[in-house]
Amino acid sequence: MSQIIHIIKEWLMEYGVFGLFIVSFADSSFFPIPPDVLLIPMGIADPDNVLWYAFLTTFASVMGAIFGWYIGFKLGRPVLKRLFSDEKIDKVEYYYNKLGPIAILISAFTPLPYKIFTIFSGISKLPLKVIVFWSVIGRGARFGLEAALIIKLGAHAVPFFKEHFSLLTISFGILFILFYIVFLIFKKRPN
Numbered sequence: 483m484s485q486i487i488h489i490i491k492e493w494l495m496e497y498g499v500f501g502l503f504i505v506s507f508a509d510s511s512f513f514p515i516p517p518d519v520l521l522i523p524m525g526i527a528d529p530d531n532v533l534w535y536a537f538l539t540t541f542a543s544v545m546g547a548i549f550g551w552y553i554g555f556k557l558g559r560p561v562l563k564r565l566f567s568d569e570k571i572d573k574v575e576y577y578y579n580k581l582g583p584i585a586i587l588i589s590a591f592t593p594l595p596y597k598i599f600t601i602f603s604g605i606s607k608l609p610l611k612v613i614v615f616w617s618v619i620g621r622g623a624r625f626g627l628e629a630a631l632i633i634k635l636g637a638h639a640v641p642f643f644k645e646h647f648s649l650l651t652i653s654f655g656i657l658f659i660l661f662y663i664v665f666l667i668f669k670k671r672p673n
Contacts, residue, residue, distance in 0.1 A: 532629045550604065552604060583612055584616075
């Protein structure tokens with residue numbers, strides 16, 4: 483599988499910015515290759531444009547999230563009904579509607595499979611504006627952080643990403659959860 487991913491990555495690299503756009507869009511809805519595998523080498527090769535690449539990756543990823551939501555909205559429920567009871571689907575949907583925004587934010591920023599959350603957002607009929615808002619924040623923060631590290635570390639960013647990036651994003655994900663819990667507590671407090 484890693485050989486296939488490497489071949490696809492090399493093929494997409496030949497298309498430069500267009501390949502980056504395609505993989506960023508597809509990753510958010512159905513494709514197994516994350517855009518980081520193109521964003522990082524492209525940013526290191528052309529650090530003057532790394533912020534533009536991060537913006538383009540974020541934009542395409544959010545557009546892909548909208549497509550993932552649409553896939554879930556149109557196709558997801560019939561598939562789930564074949565696998566699970568209505569009661570189980572309704573229960574998961576209830577919790578997802580309560581916690582969906584934080585789930586989108588965390589999956590957009592961390593190594594979690596973002597496409598699963600965008601598709602389930604459509605299945606759960608989470609409002610599209612919620613998906614867009616939290617996707618912009620999560621994806622923008624992730625790809626912006628990658629761009630900032632490339633600007634600061636240059637080619638030394640590659641070993642940093644390999645050794646520390648997953649831990650860094652998961653740590654931020656935990657912080658997002660804590661801030662979200664605090665937000666919910668303050669939101670429920672009487673004025």
